Amino acid sequence: MEKTMTRLRVNAADAHYGGQLVDGAWILKLFGDLATELLIRYDGDEGLFAGYENIEFLAPVYSGEYIEASARIIQTGKTSRKMEFEALKIISPRTDISDSAADLLDSPIRVCYAVGTCVTPVEKQRSSRSPM
Numbered sequence: 001m002e003k004t005m006t007r008l009r010v011n012a013a014d015a016h017y018g019g020q021l022v023d024g025a026w027i028l029k030l031f032g033d034l035a036t037e038l039l040i041r042y043d044g045d046e047g048l049f050a051g052y053e054n055i056e057f058l059a060p061v062y063s064g065e066y067i068e069a070s071a072r073i074i075q076t077g078k079t080s081r082k083m084e085f086e087a088l089k090i091i092s093p094r095t096d097i098s099d100s101a102a103d104l105l106d107s108p109i110r111v112c113y114a115v116g117t118c119v120t121p122v123e124k125q126r127s128s129r130s131p132m
Contacts (some may be wrong), residue, residue: 004037005051005070006030007090012063020063027061027069027112028052031085034071038083042073044126052116059089059111061127064102066091067111085111111122 008030016023023075032049039047061067075082088108094101 001073001076002038002042003072004041005068006034007066007068009091010061010065010067011064015063019052022056022061022063024057024112027057027067027087028055028065028114030069030087031071031112031114031116034069034085035116036084038071038073038084039081039118039120042076042081042127043120043124045120045124047118047120047124047126050117052079052114055114057110057112059109061087061089061111062093064093064095068108072108074115079122079125081118081120084089084118085112085114086110087118 010022014022014026035049036046039045066089071083071085074084078089089105089111090108091102091104093101
């Protein structure tokens, strides 16, 4: 099945709460972007996100951290594409050492996991991989 990923640094403008804490909606936006890419790869169309059946926020995310988010299609129907999403923290700042110190984590920390379904109407499916 199709899979995609992105890796980016959480910037200070993304912090929503005290202590530079980022809200969960920031991660869900990443998942939405990954879902759109998967639909384009699979169907040749952006499709629509129908909803999540499961979302688990597992660890806090702060500005300055690097997050790697991935998504993969785990099941397809005539128009539906069920997807699994994961976000991992891979780098954390070390402001206790200096303003610019950071550590590559020995083991990534899973910060969010979700399962959701997207839909691409049959008339918009353009890929030979789509189950038309």
